[in-house]
Amino acid sequence: MEQRTVLFVDDEKNILNALKRVLLDEPYETIFAESAKEALEMLRAEQVHVILSDMRMPGMSGLELLKIVKKEHPYIIRLLFSAYTDIHTLMAAINQGQILRFITKPWGHDEELRTIIRQAIEYYDLHSEYEMLMHFVEQWVEG
Template sequence: MAVLPRKKEHERKQVVLVVDDETAITELLQDVLFAEPYELLSAGSAEEALEILEKRRVDVVVSDEVMPGMTGSEFLSIVRKKYPDTIRMILTGHANLEMAIKAINEGEIYRFFRKPCNVFDLAITIRQALQQKALMEEASRLLQIAKRQKKTIEMLEKRYPGITKVKKGASGEVVLEEEGLPLTYNVLIEQIRSVLKGTRVEE
């Protein structure tokens, strides 16, 4: 079972955007997903959804394929280019192989659902996608800390030769033996690995 990154009080609530011109569909999804621990937004068209995306950071977009104006595939292709970190899913009642290939290739779809879909399966998939996104963001955060720490260590060593002792561990990782640093580069790397595996090591 995956272990989510530690939450902090100032961290924002994750956001899911549902795009469908059929209000009955969006209302049904809102009824089923209202208890989920994320903010749920809805839009009746791709154009309206793009306006929302310009103003809000959205973690997951679930879009219908057949809508007036822009299709779901076209919309998700734009989302992929402008908001690459947003996870994209598509709903369609008119699935065919050509359309599925286009959606996957142009929009890099995370999951493809046929209407009428099981909304509970959709809810589980959204939850899993959000967990995966949170883990990847935590890994990215730890990697940035590791890079900054390594740069600081290198700067200190350049200014004061011998202030740090750097050696290679058995598996080739960098081991820092300098005293006074709250978190070694080696431990940071282990944290990144543990996040990606769904576990955590203590700081």
């Protein structure tokens, strides 16, 4: 199986540095962007399987970014994290960005964050396998 890639997006360098430290020994590639614009550029150049974006960033919010990701790269699993947990914002994030998980910042235990990301990768793998099987079934039925 090819190595999975997770893109982390946050305008705060200290958060990105903390993520790098926490995820150092994980079995997937980690890439980092300091803005939504930079993340979109990286998505054009890299094959990304999971994206974890901060909610509040200058220029373009994480929610706006994940809406674009959903439209342009629907197979990418989307996660959102924020220090702000306004219920209306959270509902919009879930409904509009179709995120898999919302993570509060700061996150609790490092292992909990690692587990959430591993689960997102597993979800990606299961969904990919499902799509492949559905394609085979459709070909078999037609054929």
